[in-house]
Amino acid sequence: MTAFLNANQIKEQVSLVDMLTRLGHAPTHRSGKELFYKSMLREENTASFCVNEQLGVWYDHGGENRSGIKGGNVIDLGLAYWHPASFREVLEKISTLCNVDSLAPALDETLRNKRPRLAVADAIPVAPSYKINTTKELGTHPAISRYLQSRGIWELAQGKLKEVYYTVESNGRSKSYFSAGWQNEAGSWELRNKIGDKEFKACLGKKAISFIPGDPQHLVIFEGYMDYLSWIxxxxxxxxxxxVLNSINLLNAGIAKARDFSHIGVYFDHDPAGTAGLEKLKQELPHAVDKSAVYEGYNDYNAKLMAEPVKRMPWEEDRVYENNVNLSAITAI
Structure with missing residues (x-):
């Protein structure tokens, strides 16, 4: 993936408010369409760092910071916040922090090395388009099965996740992919897989929450679907x-959906974004109860599940034959 595509994706997918929340910063107040924060770029007592969420821009009305950048878009904020990191380093930091969806993984290193250098104007790619070729029940593709097994949710995912096979076209190139997936309320597919040693997260279509109806009075809320399956x-x-929010950035939509429930259990991540999200949710819905103590010591519910030792049947134990022989010898004495 080129730096140009990374930058375009970040501008389109990352909101300033979500990024600041993930960094552990919450607004002190709102004035019209603008949110005000105590500047995270320098020391100050009165909030003068302004964010216009609708326009996707920020401006620091206070003094100078180390970078000299006083305003701009989400990438400009990253350049100021992580100064003196390079442009590419900042893109990587934002992508990791905010789980920027990547519809197409980076090109193979060999292909990148063979590709002729393009002029800047030619290097800016068009937005990728996609086509869902088919969906299948779990168990067809061994790589997807191994991924779900590594997350400890293989059995739990049966009937709830699908294998999604799709094609992504970008800059005249077309390539096919596969992932585990589930649908959100917009009918789009939320995707999860593992590519090499990195988790792959994406959404084919419009990002939205996922809702599974049940008891009309009792609701449980999760940031991610893997945590929901772990809870089961x-x-x-x-x-x-x-x-399932599918992104902490969709908290407002989740709050609107949750208002009809009299009992709400919340299972958010143990990180700055999850903590800030819980605080905001409880401000809107004071009767919501934090249930995250059940995975105390872990970042989320699925991390706790993955850390649990795998239960094995007696015939699956290591050295079962030798152990039985030893037991027989002891019994015979």
């Missing part, structure tokens, strides 16, 4: 309605 293992008989 500990609560196999639960009948609660389930709301």
């Amino acid at each position: 293992k500990d609560n196999p008989e639960a009948t609660d309605s389930v709301l």
Whole structure:
């Protein structure tokens, strides 16, 4: 993936408010269409760092910071915040922090080395388009099965996830991919897979929450679908309605959906974004209850599940033959 595509994706997918939340910063107040923060670029007592969420721009009305950048878009904020990191380093930091969806993984290194250098004007790619070729039940593609097994949710995912096969076209190039996926309320597919040693997250279509109806009074809320599936293992008989945000950036949509429920359990991540999201949710819905203590010591519910030792049947134990022989010898004495 080129730096140009990374930059375009970040501008389109990352909101300033979400990025600041993930960095652990919350606004002190709102004035009209603008949110005001205490500047994270320098020391100050009165909030003068301004964000216009609708326009996607920010401006620091206070003094100078180390970078000399006083305003701009989300990438400009990254350049100021992580100064003196390079442009590419900042793109990588924002992508990692905000889980920027990548519809097409980076080109193979060999192909990149063979590609002729393009002029800047020619290097800016058109937005990628996609086509869903087919969806299948789990168990068809061994790589998807291995990925779900590595997350500890293979059995839990049956009937809830699909294998999604799709094609992405960008800059005249077309390539086919596959991932595990589920649909959100917009009918789009949320995708998860593992490419090399990196987690792959993407959405084919419009980003939205996912809702599984159940008990009309009891609701449980998760940031991610893997956490929801992990919760099922500990609560196999639960009948609660389930709301998966698919991104903490969709918290407002989640709050609107949750207003109709009298009992709300919240399972957000143990990180700055999850903490800030919980605080905002409880401000809007004071009866919501933080349930994250169940995975205390882990970032999220799925991390706890993955850390649990795999239960093996007696015939699957290591050295089972030798152990049985030793046991027989002891019994015979």
